[in-house]
Amino acid sequence: MSHTLIKPDDTWLLWAFLTGWAAISIYLEQKYKWAAKVSGAIIALVGAMLLSNLYIIPTEASVYDAVWSYVVPLAIPLLLFQANIKKIWNESGRLLIMFFLSAAGTTAGAIIGFFLLKDAIPGLEKVGAMMTGSYIGGGVNFAALATKFEAPGQLVSAAVVSDNMMMALYFFVLMILPAIHVIRKRFHTPYIDEAAKASNAENQASSYWKRREVSLKDIALSIGTAFTLVAVSFKMAELFGTMIPSGENETFIFNVLHGILADKYLMLTTITVLVVTIFSRFFEQLNGAQELGTFLIYLFFVVIGVPASITLIFQKSPLLLVFVAIMVLTNLCVSLVLGKLFKFSLEEIILASNANIGGPTTAAAMAISKGWTKLIVPILLIGTLGYIVGNYVGSAIGYWFSTF
Structure with a gap:
């Protein structure tokens, strides 16, 4: 760290880099077709990875910790302001089923990879x-x-490297999948056919993220509500954590309740979705929350690319790359097989898998770049639901795996 051009304690320079590179990634995505196809999220990841490996920026700094501690929690409610459960089901019920089929592939991949490699990693x-x-x-x-499972820093860094490398590779695979003749002829592709008929002169990313009317009141209410939801949720989780006993001497039920109710991220997710569903009219009238949340997530994309030292994964745990590859490959195979079985279109399968592996931002970016306009809002809504489901399934898997 001490040999990097920008030092770990150069706080303002690091914040300038994080926000500046996130802004450049978004600009490139909306300005150039090649960048829109790659997606701004991948540009943010790869750019940070390159700069850290070239010793321009440090791999560890308090600024990065601030993103994990404050930026990520604020991004969650802002992105969940669209997560009205009733609306998701009414508008995206079909795609939601495909998303859960794909999520089953992720879970199966984790289980297979764990039992194959648990003694080696x-x-x-x-x-x-x-x-x-x-x-x-x-x-x-x-x-x-x-944060929940208190994973060691080096393990997190190695996992981030494996995740970033595999995720970037997988997105390219998903991008070219419709062009593979063997795949294309076995699935119906209504959205690809429709996009082919439309003019492709306009950058789809730029078209989707066009200027919207956002008032000072919108910004104030969005940020104020997000801060309030984070504060209330974290405080409630803290209170439950002190009230509900846990540990080796406690019963299984108490440990499960403690794991769920004392988890500040699960609490934040649950409370936000309940509030958004109950007060849906208030949140539907807010403009700008999606843009604010997306920009904050871009900061996180930059940060998770920073510790991605290419040499670290080979030095610490090259098998982690094998583990995430098993997960991603299983997700793809299960998605294609079940998607074909239940007669989903190739576009729905690809976006559902993308929303699982990369989240709503990358899935929406792919839908935008491909011109599948009718799927943009549904995949955003369903990918947002993935934020909720992911925490619960990940927690359950973590508790189960820890028993071995």
């Missing part, structure tokens, strides 16, 4: 929890579960 039960949550929800779940 120390701490794999923690990685299994983090990656299950991440590959059903997204980076937010990875951060939440890494």
Whole structure:
């Protein structure tokens, strides 16, 4: 760290880098077609990875910790402001089924990988929890579960490297999947056919993230509500944590209740969704929350790319890359097989798998870049639901794996 151009204590320079590179990634995505196809999220990840490996920026700094501690918790409610459970089911019920089929593939991959490699990788039960949550929800779940299971820093860094490398590779695979003749002829592709008829002169990412009317009141209410939800949720989780006993001497039920109710991220997710569903009219009238939450998540994409030292994974645990590859490959195989069985379109299968592995941001980015306009809002809604499901399934997997 001491040999990097920007030092760990150069706080303002590091914040300038995080926000600046996130802004550049978004700009490139909306300006150029090649960047829109890659997606701004991948650009943010890869750019940070390259700069850290070239010793321009440090791999550890208090600024990065602040993103994990404050930015991620604030991003969760802002992105969940659209997570009206009733609306998700009414508007996206079909795609929701495909999402859960794909999530079953993620879970199966975690179980297969764990039992194949648990004796070879120390701490794999923690990685299994983090990656299950991440590959059903997204980076937010990875951060939440890494904190929940108190995963060691080096293990988290190695997992991040494996995750980033595999995720970037997988997105490219998903991008080219519709062009593979063997795949294309076995699935119906109505959205690809429709996009082919439309003009492709306009950058789809730029079109989707066009200017919207956002007032000072919208920003104030969005941020104020997000802060309030985080504060109330974290305080409630803290209170439950002191009230409900846990430990080796306690019963299984108490430990499960403690794990659920004392988990600040599960509490935040649950309370936000309940509030959004009950007061749906208030949240539907707020503009700008999705944009604010998405920008904060871009900061997180940059941060998780920073510790991705290419040499670290080969030095510490090259088998972690094998583990995440098993998870991703199983997700893809299960998604394609079950998607074909239940007669889903290739586009629905690809986006459901993307929403699992990368979250709603990358799935929506792919739908936008491909011109599958009718699927953009549904996959955003369902990918947002993945933030909720991912934490619960990841927690369950983590507790189960820890018994071995």
